Amino acid sequence: xxxxxxxPAVRSLEKKKTANLRLVRSSLQAYLFLLPTFALIGLFSYxxxxxxxxxxxxxxxxxxxxNYVGLDNFREMLRDRVLLASxxxxxxxxxxxxxxxxxxxxxxxxxxxxxxxxxxxxWYRLLFxxxxxxxxxxxxxxxxxxxxxxxxxxxxxxxxxxxxxxxxWLGDPKLALYCxxxxxxxxxxxTNVLIYLxxxxxxxxxxIDAAKLDGAIGLRRIISIDLPLIMGQVRLLGILSIIGGIQxxxxxxxxxxxxxxxxxxxxxxxxxxxxxxxSRMGYASAIGTSMFMIILxxxxxxxxxMQSSTEYTAK
Amino acid sequence: xxxxxxxxxxxxxxxxxxxxxxxxxxxxxxxxxxxxxYPVILLVLFSVxxxxxxxxxxxxxxxxxxxxxxxxxxxxxxxxxxxxxxxxALVAVVLTLVAAALxxxxxxxxxxxxxEVLFFLILGLLMIPGVLTLVPSFVLMIKFNLxxxxxxxxxxxxxxxxxxxxxxxxxxxxxxxxxxxxxARIDGASELTVLRHITLPLSKPIMGTxxxxxxxxxxxxxxxxxxxxxxPELKTVMVGLLGFTTQFSTDYGPLYAGYVIASxxxxxxxxxSSGLFIQGxxxxxxxx
Numbered sequence: 209x210x211x212x213x214x215x216p217a218v219r220s221l222e223k224k225k226t227a228n229l230r231l232v233r234s235s236l237q238a239y240l241f242l243l244p245t246f247a248l249i250g251l252f253s254y255x256x257x258x259x260x261x262x263x264x265x266x267x268x269x270x271x272x273x274x275n276y277v278g279l280d281n282f283r284e285m286l287r288d289r290v291l292l293a294s295x296x297x298x299x300x301x302x303x304x305x306x307x308x309x310x311x312x313x314x315x316x317x318x319x320x321x322x323x324x325x326x327x328x329x330x331w332y333r334l335l336f337x338x339x340x341x342x343x344x345x346x347x348x349x350x351x352x353x354x355x356x357x358x359x360x361x362x363x364x365x366x367x368x369x370x371x372x373x374x375x376x377w378l379g380d381p382k383l384a385l386y387c388x389x390x391x392x393x394x395x396x397x398x399t400n401v402l403i404y405l406x407x408x409x410x411x412x413x414x415x416i417d418a419a420k421l422d423g424a425i426g427l428r429r430i431i432s433i434d435l436p437l438i439m440g441q442v443r444l445l446g447i448l449s450i451i452g453g454i455q456x457x458x459x460x461x462x463x464x465x466x467x468x469x470x471x472x473x474x475x476x477x478x479x480x481x482x483x484x485x486x487s488r489m490g491y492a493s494a495i496g497t498s499m500f501m502i503i504l505x506x507x508x509x510x511x512x513x514m515q516s517s518t519e520y521t522a523k
Numbered sequence: 524x525x526x527x528x529x530x531x532x533x534x535x536x537x538x539x540x541x542x543x544x545x546x547x548x549x550x551x552x553x554x555x556x557x558x559x560x561y562p563v564i565l566l567v568l569f570s571v572x573x574x575x576x577x578x579x580x581x582x583x584x585x586x587x588x589x590x591x592x593x594x595x596x597x598x599x600x601x602x603x604x605x606x607x608x609x610x611x612a613l614v615a616v617v618l619t620l621v622a623a624a625l626x627x628x629x630x631x632x633x634x635x636x637x638x639e640v641l642f643f644l645i646l647g648l649l650m651i652p653g654v655l656t657l658v659p660s661f662v663l664m665i666k667f668n669l670x671x672x673x674x675x676x677x678x679x680x681x682x683x684x685x686x687x688x689x690x691x692x693x694x695x696x697x698x699x700x701x702x703x704x705x706x707a708r709i710d711g712a713s714e715l716t717v718l719r720h721i722t723l724p725l726s727k728p729i730m731g732t733x734x735x736x737x738x739x740x741x742x743x744x745x746x747x748x749x750x751x752x753x754x755p756e757l758k759t760v761m762v763g764l765l766g767f768t769t770q771f772s773t774d775y776g777p778l779y780a781g782y783v784i785a786s787x788x789x790x791x792x793x794x795x796s797s798g799l800f801i802q803g804x805x806x807x808x809x810x811x
Contacts, residue, residue: 231634231635231636232636234633234634234635235634235635235636235637237633237635237714238629238633238634238635238638239635241625241626241628241629241633241714242625242626242629242641244621244622244625244626245622245623245625245626245645245685245689246641246644248618248622248678248681248682248685249644249645249648249682249685249686251678251682252660252663252678252679252681252682252683253648253651253656253682253683253685254644254651255659255663256655256656256659256660256663257651257655257656257659259659259662259663260655260656260658260659263658263659270662316552316555319548319551319552320552322545322548323545323548323549324545325545328549332552332556333801333805334797334801335556336555336556336559337797337800337801337804338793338797339559339560339563340739340789340793341739341786341789341790341792341793342562342563342566342786342789343742343743343760343761343764343785343786343789344743344745344761345743345745345761345764345765346566346764346782346785346786347562349764349768349782350562350563350565350566350782351562353565353569354562354565359577359578359581361565361582364581364582393558394555394558394559396555396558396559397555397559399736399804402801402804402805403804403809403810405805406804406805406806406809407810409805438810440810441809441810443810444809444810447649451652454652455652455653455654457654457746458745458746461745461746461749462745462765475654476654479654479657479658480657480746483657483658483661484750489658489662492658493658493659495654496652496654496655496656496657496658497655499652499654499655500650500651500652500654500655503650503652504650507649507650
């Protein structure tokens with residue numbers, strides 16, 4: 209009796225043992241697969257990030273040994289007028305970039321999706337993604353010309369129309385930031401269109417037909433059927449656009465350097481200046497650290513608030 | 524269906540055809556396309572003008588076309604910059620995809636201890652903004668003696684490409700039918716064999732798409748190469764273009780011809796690979 213009842217227990221114990229052994233062996237193999245990635249990100253992503261957090265507490269100038277100064281850098285940030293002004297600009301840029309990412313490419317994707325002719329769909333897809341071949345620096349430089357007060361397109365058009373409104377655009381402190389935001393108008397092209405389109409095409413005929421029967425057409429269908437079903441795409445592009453909006457300063461670097469005055473200054477540009485023009489690596493690291501906190505917080509909030517409808521669970 | 528079609532039947536055949544063309548949608552799309560392409564058209568227009576034409580008839584096509592502008596632009600060293608950028612992109616993409624494919628395979632198809640924690644470390648990468656690591660990465664390059672070497676671009680780009688590539692590839696690998704993997708394992712194939720001979724051949728479009736996205740990103744990047752490369756013979760094409768702008772500051776034809784030349788490699792790449800690119804982007808794997 210006793211032996212008979214013990215046997216299965218022993219067997220299952222042994223089974224567990226071999227299963228464990230197998231798990232250890234497959235783990236070791238998996239770690240080998242992961243090694244190149246973790247070597248790269250450890251050395252070139254996590255280590256610099258750690259250094260930034262550490263240096264944000266020092267007065268390091270990039271050359272001499274750093275002195276620990278506690279939270280002095282962060283206290284200085286609260287008094288830094290340029291930085292405070294730049295936060296306002298950053299907020300404008302981030303909100304704007306979120307709004308255009310969630311509207312224009314989605315609108316184009318919906319328009320293309322609604323076409324019944326497959327050939328037309330194909331050509332529009334191709335044409336709307338094609339502008340990504342123009343390098344961003346070239347785009348910026350062409351827009352600099354468009355805004356040029358003497359030779360530029362906008363003033364020329366206004367003159368032709370007989371409008372006396374003759375502005376210096378990027379040189380005008382009141383308009384410069386809005387000019388930067390307007391670059392890339394109508395914001396309808398690029399890979400985002402295709403990413404939304406992929407989501408829409410994945411919805412399936414039956415859902416659309418059912419929606420039609422229930423009277424969900426037009427904007428109603430987009431809001432109550434399409435958007436929830438492409439939440440995976442919306443969430444990804446939303447997060448990327450906010451992160452890009454908060455930390456991007458390419459347009460400033462090429463066109464305005466944050467000027468005129470500090471009219472277009474954003475924290476990223478200011479960090480770049482303090483680090484590489486004034487060699488204040490410690491203070492720059494503190495700015496970087498603060499931006500990291502903001503981005504981290506926002507990303508978590510967005511991930512929470514926009515739950516994906518089709519969560520993938522790892523096996 | 525019959526009730527829907529009834530109203531259409533009474534209309535004139537031409538009106539029905541007109542209705543079928545969805546002209547409002549086409550009109551909206553075409554207007555957006557014209558607005559989108561207008562700066563590109565300006566760019567090309569300017570590249571074939573001499574200065575007189577530029578000052579008198581900027582916004583229209585004017586003859587003769589000054590194709591010499593392209594020779595002048597080419598002669599100013601842009602070829603070296605383009606070669607550099609191509610080399611940076613090529614090596615970085617290979618490094619990125621090899622490492623990312625291995626990791627993505629492990630996360631999608633293998634069982635191991637600490638999977639969640641390790642995946643969270645990858646997820647965490649997305650939260651580390653470039654601005655946070657810019658300054659310390661620059662210092663790291665000094666420490667490793669990599670400033671003004673090609674490695675200063677290859678390694679950080681390969682590291683920077685990991686998170687996105689692993690995300691997308693993991694989703695894609697996990698979506699492949701389980702039977703493929705089962706039968707291969709029953710035949711005694713190792714994980715590496717399964718990855719190389721079953722998974723990767725099925726993943727060509729998505730791998731190609733990731734490669735192209737990264738090439739575009741690297742070709743376009745300005746801040747990092749501006750920070751770590753000062754030697755003219757190692758400069759990237761975007762950094763080169765900035766210098767170009769001062770060099771030809773009043774010579775508009777060659778200046779814009781240079782911009783056009785700098786865009787050509789991506790245009791050619793796109794022309795050769797647009798099918799693959801669109802297929803990959805519309806596969807539905809790019810989401811979270």
